[in-house]
Amino acid sequence: MVAEIAGSLPNADSDAQKKIVNRLRRAQGQLGALIATVETGAGCRDVVHQLAAVSKALDRAGFLVISEAMKECLINPDAEGSPQSEEIEKLFLSLA
Template identity: 55%
Template structure:
């Protein structure tokens, strides 16, 4: 499944933001920051990654439904499995 570049731009932005947040979490752990602050930031990283994953799946679904390439569309089971991997 290929996702168009326009759909990938926001995904890449989210992933880059998550990458920066994760670097901040690592720095916080290394400097001995309060556990509550670390966990809060770690939760933010997790949400950012989840949102990026959901955006990829949603974009892929839209593209699969409109796909004229002749390749078979994803089955309901395949789509369900994709969603559950993000749960």
């Protein structure tokens, strides 16, 4: 199912895909900071703040992917490989 949605993402030079990649890179950086925070024995508060930042960055990337799939579904509902509304709904709910 994710493969079908990934097939509906915009081309590599599009603004939407750049935003998705930037959000994933941000999450990657925050995950590195989280690991460093845990390795240095930081307090619970610092660890939880880093966990929340990573989680939020990943959620935003996921919602952006779903948003792009919904746009594609609305613009080209009959296109081959275009995600169906039920498919998008399931993916959206999996992020909730």
